[in-house]
Amino acid sequence: MNTVPPMNTVLRTALATAERPAWQERPKPATQAAKSGTILLILAFILIPLYAVTLTSFSTQASVNIAGGLVLWPHGVTWNAYSLIISGGVVGRALLVSLGITAVGTAFSMLVTILAAYGLSRAGSLGHRTILMIMLITMFFNGGVIPLFLVVSALGGYDQYWALILPSAVSVFNIIVMRAFFSNVASDLIESARIDGASDWKILWRIVLPTSRAVTAVVALFYAVGYWNSWFNILLFMPADSAKWPLQMVMYNYVTEGMSFAGTGMTNVGATLGRQQIAPLSLQMAVVVLTVVPILIVYPFVQKHFTKGVLLGAIKGLCPRGDTC
C-alpha cells in the first residue's frame, strides 16, 4: 500500500500550475529581458551548431565542397545521404539489434542494481560497508582492455550478444545513487514491516519500490543511454560480422572507415581504387542526426517522469529531515 505524505500534494499543484505563485513579485521588465536574453543565447549556442550538422546531412557533395566542411548556407539539398544509409539494409537490422540490447540490458541492469542497492542500504546490516567498498574499488581499478577481453572470450563470449550486456551491466555509480535514496525511504514503515515479520523481499517489492519510481526512472535512463551509445564493447567483442552489429557500430564504421555495405561479392578491381574512399561529410552528419533523433523522440516522455520523479525521491533522498534540507 502506498502512503504518500501530504506534502507532495502541495508540490504537485505547484508543478501543475504555470502561473506565478501569489507570493512571487512581479518581475521587473529589465529582469524579464535579461532572463529571456540569456535563455535565447543558450538556445542559440546549441541550436546553431545543430543546424549546421543537420543542414550538412542534407547537402549535396558540391555544397559541402564549396563550404569546405560543415555547411552553413544551403547550396544544394538532397536526401542522398539518408537514402543511402536506409537502403543499405544493414541499418534496419542494426536498429533492431540496438533496441533489443538496450531493452534487455536496461532491464537486467535495473534488476541487479535495485537488488544490490537495497541490499546495501540498511544501516548496520552485516558486511554492507565491506561489500560497498569492494564495489567502490572496481570504479577505479581495471586491469585494462586486454584482460577483460581474455576473460570474456574464455567464457565464450566472443561474438555473442551477452558480451555486450554482462560486462558493463553493473554501474557502481548508479548503485551508489540508488542506495543513497533507499537508505532514507520511509524508514519507520520499513521498521514496522520488519517487526510484523515481512521479509526483505516483500519490503523491497511492496514499500521501497513503489515510492521510488523516481530514482528508478533516472537510473533506468542512465543505463539505457549507456547501452544505446556503447560501441567500445562492440568493437572489442564482435568481429566484422554485419549481421550482429548494433546501430552504433554501423554508424561508427560509416563515419570512420567509409565502408560501403553493398557487399555481396568482391568486385574490387585492385586494392588501390576501393580503399581510398572516405565517407562524405554529409553521410557522416546524417549518421549523427540519426543517432540523436531517437533521443529527441524518447526524451519528452522520459522527462515528464523525471522532474516529477526525482522530485518524489529527492524529497526523501536528499532531505531526510522533511521540509528543510
Added chain:
Amino acid sequence: MIAQGGRPPSDTPRERGAPRPPCPPARPPYPPALTRDLSRGPSLRVRLRRDRSLIIMTLPALVLLVVFGYAPMIGLIMAFQQYNVYNGMLYSPWVAFANFQQLFGDPGFWHAFLNTLLLFSVQLLLFFPVPIALAVLFDSVLSRRLKALVQSVATLPHFFSWVLVITLFEQFLGGAGVIPQFLRQHGVANPIDLMTDGTTFKFLVAAQLIWKEAGWNTIVFMAALTAISPSLYEAAAVDGAGWWRRTRHITLPGLKGITILLLILNLGYALTFGFEQMLIQRGAVGPGAAEVLTTFSYIFGIQQGDYSYGAAAGLFLGMTSLILILAANKVAHLFGEDGLYRR
C-alpha cells in the same frame, strides 16, 4: 561505532589530577528505526540470519563485478613486469617497482600530473557551478512547456561525440572559422586561433565542457530544486526577502546535499579527467597544454607498445583516485554531510 547518548570523550591525554573536561551535552538519541542496538550488538549468527536476504540481494551485482571487474585486474600484474606481447603475462620478466621508478622519474609524467590538476581545477571553478546556475534559471521559467523545451534542447549536446564537438568548435572558433573570418573581414588582422593556442586552452576546455555537458547536468539539480517546499519561499517572501535573499538562504542550501555528493564523485574522477577531449586536441595545442595523465599513459604506454608503463600509470591513477574520493568523503563527514555513504 557511536553508542547511544553521545560522543566518546576526547582522547587527548590529560595530566594526572587535572580536572576532567566537561562532558559534552547529551544528544538526543538516534531514532530507533535508524540504528540497531550497537552497544552490545547481536551475535554474528543472529545478524547473518537477519540480514541473509540482504546479502543475497547483493550477490548478482557482486558476482558480475568479480567476474568482469576483479578477474581482469590480474592484468595489473603487467605494471610489475616488463611486459612483452610475445611472452605474454606468464613469461614476461618481473621487474617489481622498476616501472614505477621510471614513471616517477619521468618529467613528462609530473608535467602531465600537474597539468591534469590544473585543468581539473579550472574546470571545477568554471564548469561545476554552471549547471547549478542554469538549473536555477530554467526553474524560474514559469511556462512548463517552455521549461521542458529548453531543458531538452540543453541536454542534446551531451549525446554528441567529442570528435564532433571539437570539429564544431573548430568550424566556429578555429583559425578559419566563422567568427575569425568575420573579424578578418572587419579589420582585425590576425585574430587569435583559439583552437591552437596553448595559453587559452584551459578556458577552451571549460567552454567545451560547458557546451557539451552543462545541460545534461542540470537534470539532477532541477530535480533537487523541485524538492524544496514552496512554502519556504512563500514564508520568506512574506517576511520581505527579495529574490536574491531567497536564493541565498533557501535555494542554495537546498542543493547542498546533491552538490556535495557530486563534488565527491567528481573528485574521484579528477585524475582521469578528459581523455578523449585532450587526445583529440593534443596535436593542435601541443602536449605542453593538453597532456593529462590519461593521454600520457596512452601515448607513452600503449601507443609506443610499452604496456607495462601504461599499466603502471593506470595503477597509480586508480590508487590515487580511490584515496582522493575516500578523503573527500571523510571531509564531507566532518562537515556533517552524508557524502557517499553514511558514517
Added chain:
Amino acid sequence: MWNNKIYGLPIYPGNKIFAGAIFYRADILQALGLGTPAINSIQDLYDLGKEINDPKRGRWAFDDIMSYLIQPFGVPFNPPNWTTDSKGDLIAAWETPQVIEMINWEASIVRAGMMHPESIAFQVSSGTQRFQNGSMVITGGGIGGWNGYDAVAGKAANKSYERAALPPFTASGTGTPTIGLGSSASIFSYLNAGLSKSQVEECLRIADYIAAPFGSYEYTLTNFGAQGVDWSPSASGPALTATGQKNVQQTFNFLASAMNVQSVQSGYVDVVKAVCAWQQNAGKYSYKPLFWNMNVSVPPNLANALTATAFTASNGNILEEVVRGKSTVADFQAAVKSWQRNGGNALRTFFDGIRAKYGDQ
C-alpha cells in the same frame, strides 16, 4: 629459398611507386596570373606561398605538407627509415641534418600564417575538401588520389578545378633532385617448401601468366572464370552465372598480381595523361632507398625503436610539435637522443648486420 634469401611473389602492388607529390590548384594559380610555377628550390615555394596567401578571402597557401617535403629535403622517411651519412654509416631519418632544415622551413610557413588553421589543428579528414574548395592551394597527397574521381568531386565545387603536381626539386636549388621509390609491393605470397617440384612449377607458371601485362580476356579469365560458363557480360561488367557463383573465388590475385593499371574515369583522360607524365618525369630522379624491397623482421625488443612513434605518429609527433612552435628543436634533439638510448643504437647495429650479410637491396 634462392641464393640464401627468401623470395616472395609480390601481390597487389600499389600505386605507391612514389610516396606522393606536392599538389597545387593549377586553376587558382592561373586565375591569379601566376601560370605554371617554376619551383626549383624551397625558397621558390615559399615565395609562391606568399603570393597566394590571402586569409581575408579565405585562401591559405599551404596544407601540412611535411610528409611530402621529404622529397626536396632528401629525408629518408620510408620505413625502415635508414640512410647513410658521409662516412657510410647508417643514420635514421631523424638523425640527418636535413630533417632539421625541413622542420624549420615548415615552421616558418606556419609563423608566416601561410598554413591553413585547420591543418594546424590536425583536422585531417576535411583536407581533401579544403583543397577542392580552394581554401588551401598547395597540399600533398598520394599519387593514387590523383584520378578521375577527384576531378569529379573537385569540379562539383568549382567548374575550373584542376589538380597539378610539382615535379621533384631540391630544397637548395642546386644539384639533381632525388625521389625515393616506395616498395613495389607490401604483400607477398610464399610458396610452401614442401610442395613437389611439379606443383611449384605449376604455381610459377600460373603466376607468370597472371603477372604479365594483360587485356580483357586475361583479366576476366583470372577474376571471373570462363565466359559463357561462369559469367556473361552485362551492363555493369561481368555478371556471375549460377555455376560461377559456386566456383569463382578471386584467389588467383593472392598468388600473384599484375602491375597496377591507371584506370580512366570516362571524360577525364587528361588527368591520367598528367599523372603518367609526372610519373615518367619523376622516374628520372628515382633511386632505391636502403633496404628497398627487403622484408626485414626485427626482433620484438627492437620493434618500438623501429616504429618510433615519437617521430612517426600521425596524430601528432615531435616534428609536428616543433613545426607548430609547441616544442623547440632542442626538444626534438633530446627526443632523438632518447630514441638512440632506448633501442635506436641497437637497431642500428642490427641493420648493420643485415647489411653485411645481405647487402642493402
